[in-house]
Amino acid sequence: MRHPTEGVLRRLLDEPAGVADSDRAHVAGCPQCLRGLAAMRDDAALVDAALATEEGADVDVAAAWQRLTAAAPATGQGRAASPGADRFRADRIRAMLRRPAVAALAVVLVLSGAGAAAANDWLQIFRTEQIAPVSLSAADLNALPDLEAYGDVVVSGDGDVHEVRNADVAAARTGLEVPEVTTLAGGVSGEPVYQVGSQVRATFTFSAERAARAAAEEGETLPPPPPGLDGSQVRLVAGPGVAQVWASAAGAPALVVGRAVAPEAFSSGVPFATVRDYLLSLPGLPDDVAAQLRAFTADGSTLPLPVPADEVITSSAQVAEQPATVLATRDKTLAAVVWVDDGVVTAVAGSLDTDEVLSIARDLR
Amino acid sequence: MDPMRPAGAAASAVLAAPDAVAGAADLRAEGEERVAVTGAARGPVRGDLDEVFRRDYQRVVGVAARVLGSRDQAEDVAQEVFLSFGRSSVPAGEAGGWLMVAAAHTALNLIRSKRRRASREESVAAASDGVVSDVADAVVTREERSRIRVALARLPRRQATALVLRHSGLSYAEVAAALDMSPGSVGTTVRRAEAALRKEMNRHASSD
Incomplete structure (x- = not known):
């Protein structure tokens, strides 16, 4: 055989x-x-x-799902009827508030911060004094390069968000005056849960080699960086912060009132005279986004707030004698108002309409 | 606050429709792949994504981790794969196989693109800088793991994929269905891949 x-x-x-x-x-x-x-x-x-791998060990499926829904917001045809839809929607909202926008924010802060100052030591180059929305399409958001395309990012302090017993404890932990909500609206009731987070610091070190590689992947050649840029650093600092969260019957947050020390940026190293324009010209950043950033980051105090234009409408208002930015989802399920007063950012957001969030915001003590 | 997006997942799974993949991946520039991801992210999300994700996520990570040797990178790859799947119209019954193949391809592409970047440096071992288990350290050194992964990425795509799926625990029937080949040829394909990798190891061993 x-x-x-x-x-x-x-x-x-x-x-x-x-x-x-x-x-x-x-x-x-x-x-x-x-x-x-x-x-x-x-x-x-x-x-x-x-x-062989450490297969099966500690894969966090729930966290991975959150991350996925952040990257792929559901456009939900016919989903509303399915039992999973509410949860999916809650995931999506939380996710939307989280990763892509924050990642974009970090890029933007570095870009705007880097252009704002010259320094030989850690020097404050950016302090949030006001907020301005930057409209980004979903495609723009996806196209924004993450910071790691340009250099190393080291995060120290992850915020360590945790629940505390009451407003007094929250105030003691954060050193912030915890806003007292005097008016509830839109069916929100009961007592809030207090959460605090510590300061988050992220240090970004520009790498000419890394940026060149990122450019090469886009099929482009990196323009020669200004002398001294390679290895220079920008440090981003935000927090601490406190949030009061009212849950709805379904468990999703019905109302969130948050306050935090607004982001600041510091730079070390070389003069940054032309650096902002250089960074903004790097491949990967959509032209119109670069133009928007260039237009209003010159003062070193306006925090650009990336907003997905196809999902969110922005407008402006006055709260506590400060200019405030009002955000509302196009489907009118969520609204938020955010303003900055003396380096502290406060936000009121919930499953409410814009009038309701504004009246809560204006009645804060 | 997490100001970083996980790095490294630039290689995309969009190319991963199993039948379209064979050689196409090599011709595609990474930039184009990324555009494809962006474009795909605009369409509607399929209704069974949640269910399939919860069922298959761990296995998809497992496949990618075998190729990459890094759990973190494998999770990045899994994200890409499910993102593509969510926008696809792959029949529900073929979802599992499609996902595994897509994970293998995307991970192999990632190694290849890393190799291209690292090629001017002597140490191609950069292809695997992640965490690996201690289980087999006595038998296979870290350097050998890196070398075998680089060799894996050089194999014909079908061989490499069949090998990875088989070593990820898929049965011969499952591998055959996922790669649209006969169950009888799975053994032959896997064997060829293993022989090629062994040869690669021996080549290095004798040149040391």
Whole structure:
């Protein structure tokens, strides 16, 4: 009888039941096939060991799902009727408030901060005194390069968000005056949960080599960086902050009132005279976004707030004698108002309409 | 606040429709892939994404981790893969196989693109800088792991994918269905891949 093929021998190692009886019988009595089988077993074991991972350990499926929904907001045709829709929607809202916008914000802060000052030591180059929305399409948001395309990012302090017992504890932990809500609206009731977060610091070190690589991936050539830019650093600092959260019956936040020390940026290193324009000209940043940033980041005090234009409408108002930015989703399910007073940013957001969030905001004590 | 997006997932899974993949991946510039992801992110999301994600996420990470040797990078790849899947019209019954193949392809592309970047440096070992388990350290050194992964990325795409899926625990029937090949040829394909990798290891061992 002729020898079984290599493929049959290989399967014999993994799934003997998948191999015909006649082939198994042959191999059992054939020294040549047995030698081949032994060699295959060694090779398979070697490869298996080389490819082995800590499989099954601590994959956080829930967190991964959040991340996915942040990257792919549902446009939800016919989803409203399904039982999972509410949860999906809540995930999406939370996710929207989280990653892409924050990542974009960080890029923007570095870009705007980097252009704002010259320094030989850590020097404040950016302090948030007001907020201005920058409209970005979903495509723009997706196209924004993350900071790591331009250099190293080291985060120290992850915010450590946790719940505390009451407003007094929150105030003591953060050093912030916790806003007292005097008017509730839109069916929100009950007592809030207090959460505090510590300061977050992120240090970005520009790498000419990294930026060049990112440019090459886009099929473009990096313009030569200004002397001294390579290795220069920008440090972003935000927080601490406090949030009061009222839950709805469904568990999703119905109203959030948050306050935090607004983001600041510091730079170390070389003069930054032309750096902003340089960074804004790097491949990967959409032209119209670069133009918007260039237009209003010159004063070093306006925090650009990236807003997905196809989902959110922005307008302006006055709160506590400060200019405030009002955000509302186009489907009118969410509204928020955010303003800055003396380096402290306060936001009121919820499943409310814009009049309701404004009246809550204006009645804060 | 997390000001960073995880790095490294630039290689995309959009190219991962299993039948379209074979050689196309090599011809595509990374920039184009990224555009494709962006474009895909605008369409509606399929209704069964949640369910499929919860069912298959861990396995998809497992496949990518075998290729990359890094859990973090594998999770980045899994995100890309599910993002593409969410916008696709892959029949529900083929979702599992499609996802595994897409994970393998995307991860292999990632190694290749890293190799291109690292090629001027002597140490191609950069292809695998992640965490690996201690289980097999006695048998296979870290350097060998890196080398075998680089070699894996050089194999014909079908061989590499069949090998990774098989070593990720898919049965011969599942591998065959995912790659649209006969169950009988899975063993042959896997064996060829293993022999090629062994040869690569021996080549290095003898030249040391």
